Amino acid sequence: MKTLQKGFSLVELLVVVAIIGVLAGVGIVGYQGYTDSAKQRVAVANFNSVKRFAETELTLLNNNIQTKSAAINAYLTSCKLSVVPYDNAPSSSALKTTNNFGKFLNGIGCYFDVTDGYGSAFKNPYDGQASQVVINKTSGFKLGEINIRLITAAEHTAKLAAKVVVPAESTASTLTTEDGTKRHFLITYITENASGVAVEATDGELKGQYFFLN
Numbered sequence: 038m039k040t041l042q043k044g045f046s047l048v049e050l051l052v053v054v055a056i057i058g059v060l061a062g063v064g065i066v067g068y069q070g071y072t073d074s075a076k077q078r079v080a081v082a083n084f085n086s087v088k089r090f091a092e093t094e095l096t097l098l099n100n101n102i103q104t105k106s107a108a109i110n111a112y113l114t115s116c117k118l119s120v121v122p123y124d125n126a127p128s129s130s131a132l133k134t135t136n137n138f139g140k141f142l143n144g145i146g147c148y149f150d151v152t153d154g155y156g157s158a159f160k161n162p163y164d165g166q167a168s169q170v171v172i173n174k175t176s177g178f179k180l181g182e183i184n185i186r187l188i189t190a191a192e193h194t195a196k197l198a199a200k201v202v203v204p205a206e207s208t209a210s211t212l213t214t215e216d217g218t219k220r221h222f223l224i225t226y227i228t229e230n231a232s233g234v235a236v237e238a239t240d241g242e243l244k245g246q247y248f249f250l251n
Contacts, residue, residue, distance in 0.1 A: 076162035109144035116147035188221035
């Protein structure tokens, strides 16, 4: 006697496939949100670390606790060749020329560089192959970047109006001079605006921080 074997109907199979599709879709969206959130947390934590690092170095240099930066090496042709410490000695015109402001900023970049840096290698969480810290970038920003750049003349004017700087200070910092005046720079975080374009953050936790080197 033959036994009748019942299987799933086509409708039942389609229902199961549809349910699996819905669950997979929800899971993918949830996972994407989780990874995006994790990337942002890492990127912001690195941003805060770079700011604290700069604050520490500037405290030591600006208060003459040390004239040579123990952590930032002078930027020569590549990070691997940076062997002369940045020197902020105000009495030496030769050192002011040789160890200039640009080398100080590039030294920070070298410290956090992922290719041949000598400190903490900060990869951009949104681009695992690129360094997160960039120097004096004015365009072509990428989400998650930490931009260390010179303060512009317009920004200096705004700081002057807010009594953050004084008229005697340099109106426009340059990378290649060191004349004893304060050299101004910003450390900013690159985020996305409402249109999805990568821009420098201007408010909240990610607002760029203002620094100067005596």
